[in-house]
Amino acid sequence: MDNSFDFEMSSCKKVFASLNPNQYKALTTSPSNVLQILAGPGTGKTRVITARVAYLLCEKKIPPQNIIVTTFTKKAANEMKDRLAKLIDTVSVPVDLKKLVIGTFHSICVRILRIFGKLIDLNVKFSIADDTDSKQLIKRVLETKFNRGKPSGANDIKVKTTDIQEYKYFISACKSKAQFPNEVPPKVSDHAFEDHLEVYHKYQQSLINNNLIDFDDCLLLTYKLLKEHPKCLRNIEHVLVDEFQDTNLVQLELMYLFALNSNHKVTVVGDPDQSIYGFRHAEANNFYRMEDHYKKLGLNVVKVQLDQNYRSTSNILRFAETLMRTKQTAARPEKDLKSNTQENTPVYFDQYPTNKDEAMHIANDIKNLTKNKYKYSDIAVIIRSSFLSRALEQEMIHFSIPYIIMHGKSFWERKEIKVMVDFLRSVASNSDWLGFSRTLEFCTPGMGAMSLERIENEFEAQRKDGHKGNVYHILKEIVKGKRKRFSSKVKEGIERYMKTIHGARKFLKNESLTNEQKLDHMFDYIVEQQNLVDLVSQKKTSSSQSPDEIKQDVKENLDELRNQLLSFDPPDTEVLNPVSDEEEGTALLTSVETHSVNKGELNPVKLLTAFLDSIYLYEESHYNQSKTVEEEQGRVVVTTIHGSKGLEWPIVFVPGLCDGILPSKYVLQEENPSKRKSAMDEECRCLYVAVTRAKERLHLSCFAENDGFGFGGNEIKPVSQLLKGKPLKMAKRRKHEEQLNKSSRRTGFFQFNKLDRSKYRSRNAKEAMHYDSMFSHIPKAAPIGFKTAKDMLKDSARDNGSQKENPYKKRKKTKKHLGMGRGPMKPFKLN
Incomplete structure (x- = not known):
């Protein structure tokens, strides 16, 4: 390995010189080797992979357009580009980072498909189906299937939401393994499997009919393209994959294909112990699969383990490693992380009678801690199940603690945003049936299921005749009276x-306007013509907001969407033309990327299409990332385990460590031994991620009985089996001056009206946060607001009045509530 440098730049030299020995080894390993960097929590992973990219660009002189870097989120890609820009700012030979191929697997694959998709007979003007689109298409396939052969006059069989989710998961699982419908291995005499496979076939055909590809197709179709046409990426000289532990099988195969023409020059960075996305089909064993794959090819696989931790105390690190060594059954590389801090506070563990007692003591702890050197923003409460946040919110309000709940309802899930995005889809394409149908149903008086079905039948007939299908043309003919059977009201x-x-x-065709003006005028025109602010406001209800407040929220959200559209600046590759017939087999991804495109010169329709793509491609929305955790000063953060990944706080509380929560009741009820073992390993890794977010103090706790808030108390048992044994022996149990139990609490509601709740709110605080995913631990979006305990208690008494169904309405869920009060509590002191 050549560790010598010949740099002409001071900034890179300074940064590289500050690396510890293992980081330096990871940086300078020859690019001709396959490199695995095993980066435990807090070991400087981002710093090392950024330095590695700079090393390849500056020392090895690899052109930026010949390097692919995949990240887990768009935010991570942007942060890496910002760090790289600062790192190589003083390079004597300039490096154009705009040419670097960097982004999520999905975004990079969409770029490739837009350019080369024609080679596999893909219409490169495809749209990307979001989660709502996919579920809607699956629902239609199931409705047709369930009601096929039904006697005339019999009631239609309704499709359950759980059915849709089950089939969607099956389809996604197949695609994550790089399996098209005709490539899924058969199962003998398994009628349920054959049934699911039939739905997969028909769903895929529905996507094709609507010129859509879903989120998984972004990867699957690119895999097919590169298998059949590997020379598309023949310029690529090195591939780097961040967060490798979160890749699935098709992403692993894509990495092989990305690097195929570079003689397999690959660098991956990650930590198998932090693989917690199994529900998205991530494979923690991909490190071992990759090693076996390249060794069979006769290649040298170099492993470098980063062992210097710059985050946590030695007690926290020892506890985390003990947890993994004693509770994880899957193969893993053992760690011996060394702490870089002198702090040595013990790991605390407490057990309480109920979840309300647990929440109360956590709030009291926070109040005491902030009397000393800590700020509220130094503290996080990391939970596995969203139901735990309700009691926490109630207690934080009682103790006057400002807080923010991360990963609540996504900006993009709001009704007004969904409606407006569908309008933008309809403007951008004549053939986007789903966008047209939902906006028609929402905004057109008298437009019911029967009228929509007639229009869809016309649309389907067009496609059967060999045409592309043009919803816009059909609607024009209805207005002109050329298509019968529509009422005058519908017309x-x-x-x-x-x-x-x-x-x-x-407006988009008005040559006298700039692109920004075109999009701005178009947006305002839609909102005004359809009176969207009033229309959406009338269809939204909230017991915690007046009609004027609802209307103001709708307006602000639409304004924010407009701002995102106008400020959107797509990578060059997201708006470029597909390969022409003359270029087939000769064009390169790099050759079109190196031609920089000015945003103002773009076709506004292509710019709009690129914006719509960006909404679906990234795990975090532009809006939701506008405020970072660091900017949310003065608040305690309440977040899920998955939402906490990659973050850190001086003080971390992890409540609810009970059997039935972590591990979840679904894992404990799993009857298949192999699946149960795999699921338990992931639960263990979830706890590992949670505890390694703490820098100085870690507080673990559980409770014996659930005191209301909609979770079955008989399904919860303390203490979590993940803690029992050696891990629990390493934690210090505190003796409180006062241990409360249920009998010491008096019933009754808090006097919330006496509190100034506005000081505890973050942006858009009035949105319902948890009911749509009561037991979900999957992150949805970045922090944008929370709902107070008062709002939830009020919502539980909401009158269940009927409401006109619309395509954006979510099914109302029944909510139980139980208000508990108490007198003053004598504070206990922390050790």
């Missing part, structure tokens, strides 16, 4: 709707 509504779409498109 009038469609005419008004078509006027909106046509007028919006006219």
Whole structure:
């Protein structure tokens, strides 16, 4: 290994010189080797992979367009580009980082498909189906299937939400293994499997009919393309994959294909112990699969383990490693992380009678800690199940603790945003049936299921005749009276709707306007013509907001969407033209990337399409990332385990460590021994991720009985089996001056009206946060607001009045509530 440098730049030299020995080894390992960097929590992973990219660019002189870097999120990609820009700022030979191929697997694959998709007969003007689109298509396939052969006049069989989710998961699992419908291995005499496979076939055909690809297809179709046409990426000289532990099998195969023409020059960075996305089909064993794959090819696989931890105390590190050594059954590389801090506070563990007692003592702890050197923003409460946040919120309000709940309801899930995005889809494409149908149903008086079915039948007939299918043309003919069987009320509504779409498109064609003005005028025109602020506000209800407050929220959210559209600046590759017939087999990804495109010169429709792509491609939205955790000063953060990944705080509380929560009741109830073992390992890794977020103090706790808030108390048992044995022996149990139990609490509601709740709110605080995913631990979005305990208690008494169904309405869920009060509590002191 050559460790010598010949740099002409001071900034890189300074950074590289500050690396510890193992980081330096990871940096300077020859690019001709396959490199695995095993980076435990807090070991400087981001710093090392960024330095590695700079090393390849500056020392090895690899052109940026010949390097692919994949990251887990768009935010991570942007942060890496910012760090790289600062790192190589003083390079004598300039490096154009705009040419670096960096992004999530999905975003990079969409770029490739837009350019080369024609080679596998893909219409490169495809749209990307979001989660709602996919579920809607699966629902239609199931409705047809369930009601096939039904006697005339019999009621239609309704499709359950759980059915849709089950089939969707099966399809996603197949695609994550790089399996098209005709490539899924058969199972003998398994009728349920054959049934699911039939739905997969028909769902895939529905996507093709609607010129859509779903999130998984971004990867699967790129895999097919590169298998059949590997020379598309023949310029690539090195591939780097961040967060490798979160890759699935098709992403592993894509990495092989990305690096195929570079003689397999690959660097991966990650930590198998932090693989916690099994529900997205991530494979913690990909490190071992990769090693076996390249060794069979006769290649040298170099492993470098980063062992210097710059985050946590030695007690926290020892506890975390003991947890993994004693509770993890899957193969893993053992760690011996060395702490870089002198702090040596013990890991604390407490057990309480109920979850409300647990929440109360956590709030009291926080109050005491902030009397000394800590700020509220130094503290995080990391939970596995969202139901635990309810008691926490109630206690934080009682103790006057400002807080923010991360990963609540996504900006992009709001009704007004969904409606407006569908309008933008309809403006951008004549053939986006799902975008047209949902906006028609929402905005057109008299437009019911029967009218929509007739329009869809016309659309399907067009496609059967060999045409692409043009919803816009069909709607024009309905307005002109060329298509019968539509009432005058429906025709009038469609005419008004078509006027909106046509007028919006006219703005995009107005050559006297800049692109930004075109998009701005188009956006405002849609909102005004359809009176969207009033229309959406009338269909939204909230017991915690007045009609005027709802209307103001809708307006602010639409304004934010407009701002995101106008400020959107896509990578060059997201708006470029596909390969021409003459270029087939000769064009390169790099050759089109190196031609920089000015945003103002772009076709506004392509710019709009790129913006719509970006909404679906990234795990975090532009809006949700506008505020980082660091910017949320003065608040305690309450977040899920998955939402906490990659973050750190001086003080971390991890409550609810009970059997039935972590590990979850679903894991404990799993009857298949192999699946149960695998699921338990992932539960263990979840706890590992949670405890390694703590820098100085770690507080673990559990409770014996759930005191309300909608979770079955008989399904919860203290203490979590993940803690029992050696891990628990390493934790210090505290003796409180006062241990409360249920009998010492008096019932009754808190006097919330006496509190100034506004000081505890973050942005858009009035949104419902948890009911849509009561038991979900999957992160949805970055912090944008929370709902107070008062709002939840009020919502539980909401009158269940009927409401007109619309395509954006979510099924109302029954909510139980139980209000508990108490007198003053004598504080206990922390050791």
